[in-house]
Structures are given as C-alpha cells and as structure tokens.
Amino acid sequence: MLQILPVTPELQLSRNALLQRALRSESPQTYSIEAEYPLVLPLDKSEYSFCGILPDSPRQVLVHANFLPRTLDTQIGPIQVGFIGNVATDETVRGQGWMRHLFSFLANHARNHDMAALILWSDLPLFYHKLGYTPFGSERRFQYRLEAPAQWNGEIIVEETPNAAVFAQLDTLRPAVPLTYQRTQAEWGQLLLIPDSILLLAISAGEIEGFCILGKGYDMIGVVHEWGARQPAILEKLLQHILAKTGWQKLTLLVPPKLDTKWEQWLDGQEYSLHPVGLMQALTPQAKILETAFFWGMDGI
Numbered sequence: 001m002l003q004i005l006p007v008t009p010e011l012q013l014s015r016n017a018l019l020q021r022a023l024r025s026e027s028p029q030t031y032s033i034e035a036e037y038p039l040v041l042p043l044d045k046s047e048y049s050f051c052g053i054l055p056d057s058p059r060q061v062l063v064h065a066n067f068l069p070r071t072l073d074t075q076i077g078p079i080q081v082g083f084i085g086n087v088a089t090d091e092t093v094r095g096q097g098w099m100r101h102l103f104s105f106l107a108n109h110a111r112n113h114d115m116a117a118l119i120l121w122s123d124l125p126l127f128y129h130k131l132g133y134t135p136f137g138s139e140r141r142f143q144y145r146l147e148a149p150a151q152w153n154g155e156i157i158v159e160e161t162p163n164a165a166v167f168a169q170l171d172t173l174r175p176a177v178p179l180t181y182q183r184t185q186a187e188w189g190q191l192l193l194i195p196d197s198i199l200l201l202a203i204s205a206g207e208i209e210g211f212c213i214l215g216k217g218y219d220m221i222g223v224v225h226e227w228g229a230r231q232p233a234i235l236e237k238l239l240q241h242i243l244a245k246t247g248w249q250k251l252t253l254l255v256p257p258k259l260d261t262k263w264e265q266w267l268d269g270q271e272y273s274l275h276p277v278g279l280m281q282a283l284t285p286q287a288k289i290l291e292t293a294f295f296w297g298m299d300g301i
C-alpha cells in the first residue's frame, strides 16, 4: 500500500529525478528543476514536498506533489490556502489511482490545518476536474507588439542584485488588485534567483519609475508576468526594450482582470485572451472569495 511522507534526504534524488523526467524531459533546460522552485524543493523545505513510496522499494518516489501553505489577506479576514505544484506519477504506475490517493491525502492535510481551498496551475484541466478542481478568477494575457515608440526618456537597466529597498518599491509600483498574496522580501530575493528570470527597472533621476519581470524558469518563457509603473509610457518603454534586445516580434503581458482608468485606456483595443487564474478545490464556503483573486507570475509554488 502506498505510504505518503515528506521528502527525506534519502528520497531527494529519486524525487528530483521523477520531476525532471515527468515535467522537463520534453524540453531539457540547462538548469535543474530544483533551481526553478526555491520555495519548495530545497531539502530544508522538506515539509512542503509529499512523496508516495511502496514499502518494498522504500527509496523510489512513485508519486509527488508540493504543498505550500499560504495566508491570504481578504475582505473577510485572513484565509489559509494550500498551493499545489510539481505533480508527477512515475511512468510505470500511472493510471492506477496513485495521484488520486495523494490528492485525497493533501485535502485531508489541508482540512486538518483549517484551509479554505487548495490551488494549482495546470494545462490539464480535465485531469484535475476528476480530482474535484474547478477554474477560478480571471487574468488577461495581452500580446504586446511594437507600435509607436514610447514617450518616456528614462533609462532601462537589468537589475541583477536587487536589495530590500528595491523590493519595497516593486511592491508599491505593482497595480493594486483586490486579493493577492503579499510576498515577503526574503521570498522576492529567492524567486528572482530562478534561472531565466530577468528584472528590468525603468530609472529616471535616480528613482525607480517602473519595472517588469520577464520569464521564470521553464514556465514563463516570453512572458512578462509581473510589472508596475507610474504611467503606461514607462511600461511601454520596458516592453519595447525587451523586444529590441531579443528581436522578438511580440511578448505576452500578464494583466489583472480590471485596472484603473489610465491602464484600461492604454490597454483598450489591444489583443488579449481571457483565462482563469488557476484551478481550485474549495474546502470551506470562504473559498468563494478566491473568485476575486489574482496572482502575479511568481506566486505559484
């Protein structure tokens, strides 16, 4: 019978190999999957990594999922949720109900910790629908292409060593959304070390006037998934800088479902598609509030 336990030092190699095979084999990267998930895959975060093993092969991880508890500040007070990710079953035992078993373990774990919902991000909605997950919230994905040059004269730099003062500014520049996760400064620092993430700053008279983050490991290639600026022309300059440096014709800009007038006017008429924010399993009636949630690109697991 499948036994579920947090990852141990003995299981870590097998867990990493399973994730690499299941989630990255189709397009191998120059970095390991552990580097992409600093909040949940390091050994000192073992409580967030649940492995399923069989007693007769105790060193082989057959199923795995990360489970990261998060507190969200909402209009109805703080609610606890669990973010799930890095979901994988070994090829040799797929289709035998092992992942359903692990998910039912995680739902019980979440209920025991008074959580309102479990949340995940995936391109496999049919599979997760079978496990009780439904789409929630909405986000817009704009296709940004160069039209006219941006009317802003500051400088764009790549920031490779941001510090706490920079993170505090990024928090204030991001457009306000009704419900999101408030990241700590330590998390900002860890997340920006994810390979293939680039932080660009728009600077004028020594002040940060805008920023954007392009990419995040394998998950967000060609996507600007976090951004903020004092005015649209500054964001436009940042995006045009990326297009000029990469030679791309277009990039994807992740946008909350509704912004204030100055942003809506700038976005008006541009091509976009509407998507759910993610998938969730509601565990209590409080989970309804997640319909208003928006998560920036680095706030998965």
Ligand SMILES: CC(C)(COP(=O)(O)OP(=O)(O)OC[C@H]1O[C@@H](n2cnc3c(N)ncnc32)[C@H](O)[C@@H]1OP(=O)(O)O)[C@@H](O)C(=O)NCCC(=O)NCCS
Binding pocket: 022, 023, 087, 088, 089, 090, 093, 094, 095, 096, 097, 098, 099, 100, 101, 121, 122, 123, 124, 126, 127, 130
């Ligand atoms: C997707 C994956 C985790 C499923 O694991 P599994 O252990 O085979 O799943 P289970 O056997 O517990 O299946 C549970 C149910 O989902 C169904 N299912 C399994 N894979 C499915 C898929 N890709 N699409 C739709 N339904 C699927 C099963 O038929 C089963 O339904 P049933 O109970 O009605 O018969 C596994 O195929 C895998 O590791 N794939 C590669 C990695 C991946 O895609 N991970 C998810 C990234 S978000």
